[in-house]
Amino acid sequence: MSALFWLGLFFGAAAIGYTVLRAVPPLLHTPLMSGMNALSGITILAALAAIGIARTTGEAHWAGAAVALAAANVVGGFAVTHRMLRMFRRSLDRENPSWPR
Amino acid sequence: MAALSKIVSADLAALAFVPLLVLGIHWMRSPATAVRGNALGAIGMVGFVALTLHGRGLWSHPAMWGWLAAGTLIGGFLAARVRMIQMPELVALFNGIGGVASAIVAMLALSSEGGATDSVARLAAFLAVSIGALTFSGSVVAVLKLARVLRPRPVTFPGHGTINTALLTALLAATLLGSFAPYPLVASWSAGALVLALAAGLVAMLRVGGADMPVSISFLNALSGVAAAVAGYALANPVPVAVGALVGAGGLMLTGDMCRAMNRRLGDVLAGRHVSAEPVSADAAAAPPAAPTRRTDAIDRDPVALLRAARRVVIIPGYGMALAQAQPAVRRLYDALMNKGVEVEFGIHPVAGRMPGHMHILLAEVEIPYEKFKELDDINPRLPETDVALVVGANDVVNPAANTVEGTPISGMPVIRADTARAVVVCNLDRCPGYAGVPNPLYDRPNVILCLGDAAETIGRLAAALEADGSGKE
Known part of the structure; x- marks a missing residue:
């Protein structure tokens, strides 16, 4: 693949991400950050690939540790974000009992 | 590790899930849809993992499932147990974990001949090692400081700046030289880069x-994303490149917001530059000619009487509220005021607390409706028509000296203008200067009442007094 593909992918995603992220209000900045934690666990894909092609036990263990760490990020990040967002939803539900769930 | 130079087609297909994440973030713009947005992100992530397992034939790899289960349990446990006041620690911890995972993967790619095949892939792998390890050690220090295991105050030693610059220069050199070194030497260079990066962080x-911390946590958040992106490139996987870039953009956006809210430059924060600023004398800080204050005589210096007579109250929380665990007391006071028909709003400074949005989640946890939370620019114009500004554990963010005294660490920083309210009640622990070390002239204004001591107690007393006259009248 050409350098253009990779650079375009990186900067394109960053630019689109920035415009969308900009619209998130300060109210939700903490859940936004923990959600970003979950997304930075995307390195789990590289770790999974590494575990598949490890040639020695040592490599397999290191790759496994990376899988576990990244999985903790993904699961923990999404779960704690959900917990926080539910708190905001609760107060919303109280104000508007008929709000669609 | 075997060669990894070609993109696996399943990975390319997985790119189709990236728009799901973008839509998920788009839904984070309102609390009404944010839960759904977060769920969509999780679905996208499961899709990525499933396609990766499929593309590499890993479904029946028992050890992999073991590691995956271990990580899932640890992450789930942390997410379920963390208290809202500890969110900065958890986010900092996750920044570090994400960084170290990327660094490990990149180290593996560099450990054998076939790993990262060309110099550019190797450069990316070296960057992933450097950025990931630096993020990790920096985040560990952040967690320890936030948890108060280490003193939260800046720690400096002689030659700190020089050592810092030397470490970063050596790290950059190791990264560049290592990327173009012949194979057997690459592994040693990467080990060197790893050690240098850990020390630099x-x-x-x-x-x-x-x-x-709001600035540094946001910045480390961005770095953890960039580390994932370069690690993805090193392993020829386009998905981490795109998703890591999203995280990097989010972290940088928040870093910029936080810097603006403190009127500081990122470089100054990372260089600890205001630490050496001369402590400002009380005289200098008090110097601004106090405009004829709307002296209320503060109703015989009685905060309860002041609150009883108020029609509109703005509560301004700071990190001290979190330290004193005063949120439940604030909730009681809020209810008591609302029951008396008082208009209550919260004025929240962007850097109140230890991370972006910290005050919002603490107040949401005690179920105060978030429509009452107002940002700096929205609350300031309405403070002059406010009867009582109630400061709870906040200092620098309400210090009027930021606008009137030159040459202090907070000069030019936008603050919440509590001093423009008709009267101010300050429920802080003491009248010591805040973190920035600038004495707060607000404390000496005639229309200000100080209720010093533990905020949970002082606010609790105010709430109890207001609740009592409610029950007495009806």
């Missing part, structure tokens, strides 16, 4: 103080 973050 440690040295840099030791110097950053507690109140600069």
